Amino acid sequence: MVKDGMIITASGPLFADIALENGKIAALGKKLKGRQELNAQGLMVLPGVVDAHVHLDLPVRGDRSSDDFLSGTGAALAGGVTTVVDFTVGSHETALVEDLESRLETARPAVADYSFHCEVIGWRPGKEEQIAQAVERGITSFKFFTAYGDSGRRSDGGTLFRCFSKIAELGAVAVVHAEDDELIRVLTSELSEEQKGSMRALARTRPDTCEGAAIDQVAFYGEATGASVHVVHVSSGLGASRIDLARRRGVDITGETCPQYLFLTDEVYDRPDGHLYSASPALRSNRDRQALWSLLSSGVLDFVATDHCPFTRAQKTWKGSFSDLPYGLPGVELLLPLVYQGVLKGLIPVEHLPLITSQAPADRYGLTGKGRIVPGYDGDLVIFDPSAKWTVRAEDLHMNVDFSPYEGMEIQGKVLTTISRGEVVFGNGALCCDPGRGRFIPRKPRPTAPQSRGT
Numbered sequence: 001m002v003k004d005g006m007i008i009t010a011s012g013p014l015f016a017d018i019a020l021e022n023g024k025i026a027a028l029g030k031k032l033k034g035r036q037e038l039n040a041q042g043l044m045v046l047p048g049v050v051d052a053h054v055h056l057d058l059p060v061r062g063d064r065s066s067d068d069f070l071s072g073t074g075a076a077l078a079g080g081v082t083t084v085v086d087f088t089v090g091s092h093e094t095a096l097v098e099d100l101e102s103r104l105e106t107a108r109p110a111v112a113d114y115s116f117h118c119e120v121i122g123w124r125p126g127k128e129e130q131i132a133q134a135v136e137r138g139i140t141s142f143k144f145f146t147a148y149g150d151s152g153r154r155s156d157g158g159t160l161f162r163c164f165s166k167i168a169e170l171g172a173v174a175v176v177h178a179e180d181d182e183l184i185r186v187l188t189s190e191l192s193e194e195q196k197g198s199m200r201a202l203a204r205t206r207p208d209t210c211e212g213a214a215i216d217q218v219a220f221y222g223e224a225t226g227a228s229v230h231v232v233h234v235s236s237g238l239g240a241s242r243i244d245l246a247r248r249r250g251v252d253i254t255g256e257t258c259p260q261y262l263f264l265t266d267e268v269y270d271r272p273d274g275h276l277y278s279a280s281p282a283l284r285s286n287r288d289r290q291a292l293w294s295l296l297s298s299g300v301l302d303f304v305a306t307d308h309c310p311f312t313r314a315q316k317t318w319k320g321s322f323s324d325l326p327y328g329l330p331g332v333e334l335l336l337p338l339v340y341q342g343v344l345k346g347l348i349p350v351e352h353l354p355l356i357t358s359q360a361p362a363d364r365y366g367l368t369g370k371g372r373i374v375p376g377y378d379g380d381l382v383i384f385d386p387s388a389k390w391t392v393r394a395e396d397l398h399m400n401v402d403f404s405p406y407e408g409m410e411i412q413g414k415v416l417t418t419i420s421r422g423e424v425v426f427g428n429g430a431l432c433c434d435p436g437r438g439r440f441i442p443r444k445p446r447p448t449a450p451q452s453r454g455t
Contacts, residue, residue: 001034005045010355020379023421040383047373048082048380049336052361053305060326066310066400073112075398077426079333080382080415083113090119096134110438117141117175123159128166138442140172146214147179154181164227171445173228178214199269202322203282208236219246231255233307235281237291244300254302257292259331259338275318278325293347303360306331310401330401340413366443379422388414
C-alpha cells in the first residue's frame with residue numbers, strides 16, 4: 001500500500017492511496033488499509049519508468065558496453081526504471097529467433113523487467129518469414145539501420161521495403177536508426193587530416209540533414225507499406241520536423257529523443273575530454289536542444305529514452321580520431337530526474353511526465369500492464385521527492401561507469417523508492433532484490449496502429 005501520495009497522471013495530479021495485491025495495482029482510493037504501508041505524503045507517485053532503448057552487455061569493436069544486465073537493470077531500478085527494452089545482437093549468419101535465444105540467456109541476471117527489439121542485420125529480401133517467427137516468440141519491434149554500411153549493418157531500400165511490408169502485415173513496429181549513410185561517406189571523405197583528428201569532425205560528418213534525409217526515406221516506406229515506424233534518438237529540430245510532416249500526411253510514425261540531446265550540445269567536443277561524449281547521432285546546437293524540448297511538449301516527439309550504452313574512460317581512450325571511439329553514453333539511472341528538470345523549468349507540464357517516460361513507450365511497443373497507475377496493471381511505481389536537491393557524480397551512481405556526461409549538474413528531484421510488481425526493489429539509497437528477479441515480457445502485435453500524441 002502506498003499512502004497519501006500525489007499520483008501524477010496524464011490528466012493531472014490525483015491525491016489517493018494505491019493498494020497493491022499479487023504484484024498488481026488492486027485499487028485507488030481514499031483511506032485504504034493495507035498490511036504494509038509506505039507513507040508518500042508530500043511526495044510524487046509515478047508509474048514505473050519504461051526505458052525503451054538501452055544497450056546492456058553490447059559487443060562493440062571487440063569490447064563490451066560496461067553495464068551488463070545485472071548492473072544495468074540495477075541502475076535502472078535506482079532511477080525508477082522498472083522496465084527496459086534492449087536489442088538482440090543481429091548478424092549475417094544467424095536467424096532472428098536464434099539471436100533472441102542468445103540474448104535471453106545473457107539477460108538472465110536482470111533485476112528489472114525487460115523485452116527486446118530484434119536487430120535486422122545483413123539481410124536481403126527473402127528472409128521475411130523470420131519476422132513472423134520472432135513475433136510468435138513475443139517480439140513485435142524490429143531494428144533497422146540506414147547507416148553503418150561499412151560494418152554491414154545498413155539495410156538497403158529493397159530490404160526496408162520488403163521487411164516493412166511484412167511488419168505491416170503482422171502489426172509490428174519498424175524501429176529505425178535514421179542517418180543517411182551516403183551523406184556520411186561523402187562528408188567523411190572531404191575531411192582534412194587535421195579535421196580527422198578533431199572531435200568536431202563527428203558533428204561535421206553527421207549533420208542534421210543526414211538525420212532528416214533518412215527519416216524522409218523510412219517515412220516513405222512506412223507510407224507505401226502501411227507499416228508502423230518509430231525513429232530512435234531524434235537529435236535535431238530538423239529531424240523531428242520531418243516526422244511531423246510525415247505524420248500530417250497520415251504516416252504512422254513516432255519518435256523519441258534522449259536526455260543527451262535535451263541537455264548537451266556540440267560545444268562539449270571542444271573540451272579536453274570531448275572524446276568521452278562520442279555518440280551517434282552527434283550532439284547538436286543549443287537551438288536544436290531548445291527545439292527538442294518544445295517538440296516533446298507539443299507531442300511531435302512521443303517519449304524520451306536514454307540509448308543507454310556506457311563505456312569507461314579507459315574504453316574511450318583517445319587514439320587520434322573520432323572514428324576510433326566506441327559510440328554511446330550512460331543515462332538509464334538519470335532518465336526520470338533529468339526529464340523532471342524540464343517540468344521545473346516550465347518546458348513541459350507535469351502531467352506529461354508519466355506520459356513521456358512510461359505510458360507512451362509502453363503503448364507503442366505493446367508492453368501490456370506497464371506504464372499506467374490503474375487497477376489491473378503491474379504494481380510498478382516510483383516514489384519521487386520533487387524537492388530533494390543533489391549533484392550528479394559518477395562515483396555515486398549505480399551504473400558501472402567512471403564518467404557521467406552530466407557530471408556536476410545540480411538536480412532537483414530524486415527517486416526515493418522503486419516498486420516493481422508490488423515489491424520494493426530500491427529504497428534508502430540501495431537495491432533490495434535478488435539477481436534474476438526481472439522477467440522477460442513477451443508482446444503481442446497490435447491489430448491497429450497506436451494513436452500518436454501529436455497532430
